[in-house]
Amino acid sequence: MRNANLTREKITNVQRHNEREKESYVNQDIVPERTPMNIHFKSPTAGYAEIFDRMEAEKTISTRGLKEDANLFGELIFDVNSAYFHNHGGYEYARQFYEEAYRAAAEIVGGEQYILSAVMHADERNRAMSEALGQDVYHYHLHVVYIPVVEKKVLWTKRCKDPALVGTLKETIMQVSSSKKWKSRPALDEQGNPLLQKNGKPVLRKSYSILQDDFYEHMRKAGYTDIERGERGSGEEHLTVTQFKVAMETERLETVRAERGEIESEITDLKEQRDAEKDKLRKTAEKIERQQDALDRIDEIEAKPIPLTSKVALEREDYESLKTAAKGYVSQERKESKLKKLLEAAQETIRKLTEELDRVKKELAELKSVRAKLRENALAIENEDLRKRLRQDEAVIERHGLWNLFGRRAPREPRTADQVKS
Helix, strand or coil: CEEEEECHHHHHHHHHHHCCCCCCCCCCCECHHHHHHCEEEECCCCCHHHHHHHHHHCCCCECCCCCCCCCCEEEEEECCCHHHHHHCCCHHHHHHHHHHHHHHHHHHHCCHHHEEEEEEECCEECHHHHHHHCCCCECCEEEEEECCEEEEEEECCCCCCCHHHCCCEEEEEEEECHHHHCCCEECECCCCCECECCCCCECEECHHHHHHHHHHHHHHHCCCCCCCCCCCCCCCCCCCHHHHHHHHHHHHHHHHHHHHHHHHHHHHHHHHHHHHHHHHHHHHHHHHHHHHHHHHHHHCCCCEECCCCCCEECCHHHHHHHHHHHHHHHHHHHHHHHHHHHHHHHHHHHHHHHHHHHHHHHHHHHHHHHHHHHHHHHHHHHHHHHHHHHHHHHHHHHHCCCHHHHCCCCCCCCCCHHHHHC
């Protein structure tokens, strides 16, 4: 959740974006076909500026003493991580969640009467998550445009004709004031006492930090106990598309690495089994060789015919040798057949795992390449942001003629990244 202060000059563009009044958008993630799915928890009765002027004319609000360029409007943007809604079912859960968030917003701004518009956008696609998950994921968020007001008591001054009224309450007005609406407050300890600095001054909590706390507590009391509050004092905002892709590819890279380790370990085990089976086959071959010697000796056995019959007679020693060899041959043939099948199965498994390992290695190399490119893109974006900030700072120094304080003359116009490349 964040808050934006807006001048009258800026409010028109905010209205056109929130109310989808533009014919086309720079943001390519807006899906016009889904715009009818956007939900208004409070629809504007006219243009934002027009509603403001009407409320001022009706004395619902007061702009007394404000400068022409004062911030007359505020916008609360409730922007929860897309994965939260995706994991809870998407559109319908987001509608219920932001309906409750709208009630929280009404309390925060001081009443629903000061809200000009509250709309949940359901037509913006989260490109990074959609690409990562291979399906459309939408970025549900809520825009609440309001008028920042504080209660102000106006007292009778000395100009009053009745001296008895001087210093007494004349009227109470709702003063438009962004700075007073979001004024820092003293931090309190567990006993409710103000925390003090070393110099005795109170420790102040930033108003936006209080805003985050109020919203967080409201939603948890409403039953959304699985949401997490952002880090206090952190300036970190939502991940850019590039940063999200880097995070997703990094996670995928670690998964592939773990997968490769498991496959390599399984291949090692199978190779050990294969070597053991080969050793068994070697020993079997030696046995067969010995049995072949026995068979050769059997060929040398001479059978003596028995007169008047078709039978032959053998020496008992020759008979025992022949019987033992026959039994051994049958038994060994069975073992050899079984071992060959086991070896063939092991060889096939190793072949498949080797192919899988090659595929994983190739995917790992591709992921490393993608990760490097994404990091390069992220650095380029960060460098461009730094250049923009530098140009803004130099423009301020130039506008106020302060270059002499830096001991040098005004620099030439900073070059853009494209100019540097050319």
